[in-house]
Amino acid sequence: MPEFIIGAVAWLPHGLQVTILTVLKILAIMIPLVLSVAYFTLAERKVIGYIQVRIGPNRVGPRGLFQPFADVIKLILKEVILPAGANRGLFLMAPVLALVTALCAWAVVPFDQHLVLADVNAGLLYVLAMTSLGVYGVIIAGWASNSKYALLGAMRSAAQIVAYEIAMGFALVGVLVAAGSLNLREIVLAQEGSALHWFWLPLWPLFLVYWISGVAETNRAPFDVAEGESEIVAGFHVEYSGITFALFFLAEYANMILIAVLAAVMFLGGWLSPFEGVLDLERLAGWSPVAAALLGPGIHWFVFKTALFCFLFLWMRATFPRYRYDQIMRLGWKVFIPVTIVWIVVVGLGVVFAVPPWFD
Amino acid sequence: MFEQFVFYFFATVLVVAGALVITVRNPVHAALCLVLAFFTSAAIWLLLEAEFLAIALVLVYVGAVMVLFLFVVMMLDINLVPLREGFIRYLPVGIGIAAVVLVELVIVLGGDRLGVLPVPEPHPAGYSNTRELGEVLYTVYVYPFEIAAVILLVAIVAAIALTLRRREGRRGQRPEEQVRVRRADRVRLVSMPAVRREPLAGGGAARGSSDGSAPESGE
Numbered sequence: 001m002p003e004f005i006i007g008a009v010a011w012l013p014h015g016l017q018v019t020i021l022t023v024l025k026i027l028a029i030m031i032p033l034v035l036s037v038a039y040f041t042l043a044e045r046k047v048i049g050y051i052q053v054r055i056g057p058n059r060v061g062p063r064g065l066f067q068p069f070a071d072v073i074k075l076i077l078k079e080v081i082l083p084a085g086a087n088r089g090l091f092l093m094a095p096v097l098a099l100v101t102a103l104c105a106w107a108v109v110p111f112d113q114h115l116v117l118a119d120v121n122a123g124l125l126y127v128l129a130m131t132s133l134g135v136y137g138v139i140i141a142g143w144a145s146n147s148k149y150a151l152l153g154a155m156r157s158a159a160q161i162v163a164y165e166i167a168m169g170f171a172l173v174g175v176l177v178a179a180g181s182l183n184l185r186e187i188v189l190a191q192e193g194s195a196l197h198w199f200w201l202p203l204w205p206l207f208l209v210y211w212i213s214g215v216a217e218t219n220r221a222p223f224d225v226a227e228g229e230s231e232i233v234a235g236f237h238v239e240y241s242g243i244t245f246a247l248f249f250l251a252e253y254a255n256m257i258l259i260a261v262l263a264a265v266m267f268l269g270g271w272l273s274p275f276e277g278v279l280d281l282e283r284l285a286g287w288s289p290v291a292a293a294l295l296g297p298g299i300h301w302f303v304f305k306t307a308l309f310c311f312l313f314l315w316m317r318a319t320f321p322r323y324r325y326d327q328i329m330r331l332g333w334k335v336f337i338p339v340t341i342v343w344i345v346v347v348g349l350g351v352v353f354a355v356p357p358w359f360d
Numbered sequence: 361m362f363e364q365f366v367f368y369f370f371a372t373v374l375v376v377a378g379a380l381v382i383t384v385r386n387p388v389h390a391a392l393c394l395v396l397a398f399f400t401s402a403a404i405w406l407l408l409e410a411e412f413l414a415i416a417l418v419l420v421y422v423g424a425v426m427v428l429f430l431f432v433v434m435m436l437d438i439n440l441v442p443l444r445e446g447f448i449r450y451l452p453v454g455i456g457i458a459a460v461v462l463v464e465l466v467i468v469l470g471g472d473r474l475g476v477l478p479v480p481e482p483h484p485a486g487y488s489n490t491r492e493l494g495e496v497l498y499t500v501y502v503y504p505f506e507i508a509a510v511i512l513l514v515a516i517v518a519a520i521a522l523t524l525r526r527r528e529g530r531r532g533q534r535p536e537e538q539v540r541v542r543r544a545d546r547v548r549l550v551s552m553p554a555v556r557r558e559p560l561a562g563g564g565a566a567r568g569s570s571d572g573s574a575p576e577s578g579e
Contacts, residue, residue: 121491125415129419133423139427158430
């Protein structure tokens, strides 16, 4: 937090100071996040367009760069339609619930060694708890819409999220055993060394399970049976229009970025640089400070790794056909959970015998 | 001062939500009120610096148990009117049971044991409730902990054993066979000799299609 902001509120009573500074910090996370979501939607259309040998949106602004704002304005101006038999209160509460839970988890994300809003000891658990709440938005939306398609989508989504949450939780248990901490910042610090010290290597099966479960939890292709537009129209949000639909959209993309961020933090060393242990950064700093800052650890690596995973989301969506529902259930319960349990035992043995270079 | 305000806020929400669970008509609303009650009690635990218990409550009860609960309740096709019909008739029975429970509670918790507990000392910064709980749970209480885990496992196995039964004539998919399928099992590509169709007498000469583009055999 820059000094001048702290100075500007120094005359206020202490409680108010803390409140104002916290709100400012929250805004400092929220505004970039919402902008990222906006441009993630554009990136999705562009990337999938290029993968399918199309151009994608290119009309609004230079090279279509203002497309997200056009979309937002359109969605805000549209009418919110309440279906006749809908449960009014819950129908309007569901998108808010989806968005709030999607944003809550961002409180504990460490962007840098010192850049974290809430340095919670049980950060990993907190993230897991908050992401597991997201399903309420979907379920309530499906039920309150009073529509067959919406209810079907909600049911699918609930079953799918409960199934994959267990596999995801077990994958996170492996990370916690390897790092010896639930604090996300300490998990990153436990991976210091070089790119080979990052947890993607010793926890490779858990990494795969985590990533696929993450895709399934966010209801993204190829696990998007909760929306399944070719089978049940749009699934749980079929009755939503205008700004209520936009909130679901925002929540889904915020969740996707969160899954990408967590994958970067837990398996790819967060803000750590891949050149650590390869280049002598201290000598490089004497020679060229700018190059050392770029190649050294920093938030830009965090953003870069997150962007890699975000691209992976789009790549998977453009490449894979949708999973059949029973196959999704089978993969979650009968493949992922046994794999994670076995690998937790392996990681436990590695920690007990202090296998170098990861667990010593 | 601020903490007290937060406590009374959450306590009020908790009591109201708990009362709504048993008074609202719609079972889905009741289940959602229960979710709210769990969530606010987790917030009160956070005030006591019991962060692990609070997050575990949200994770397990709100995030998993209540989702399944809602899942079932939403599938019920309940006509709400008959639910209320016997309310007055069964009211004496309900009051009687409530009185018995109340008496039991007073006997167990009553007397000097129902005193106001002293407010626990606030812990210094850096205190980790999760670590403390884990250390105690896996050293002092490791046997009760493991026994509780085994009891839960027995419950799971029992539930599956009670519902799993082999039925005759049941047709299902065998995913392992589906996964093992190779292209040769389903598709046979045959090599066809190139055939040039004789141009018809009319104007359709340009449409001669199968001119030697037969696919290569995959075998």
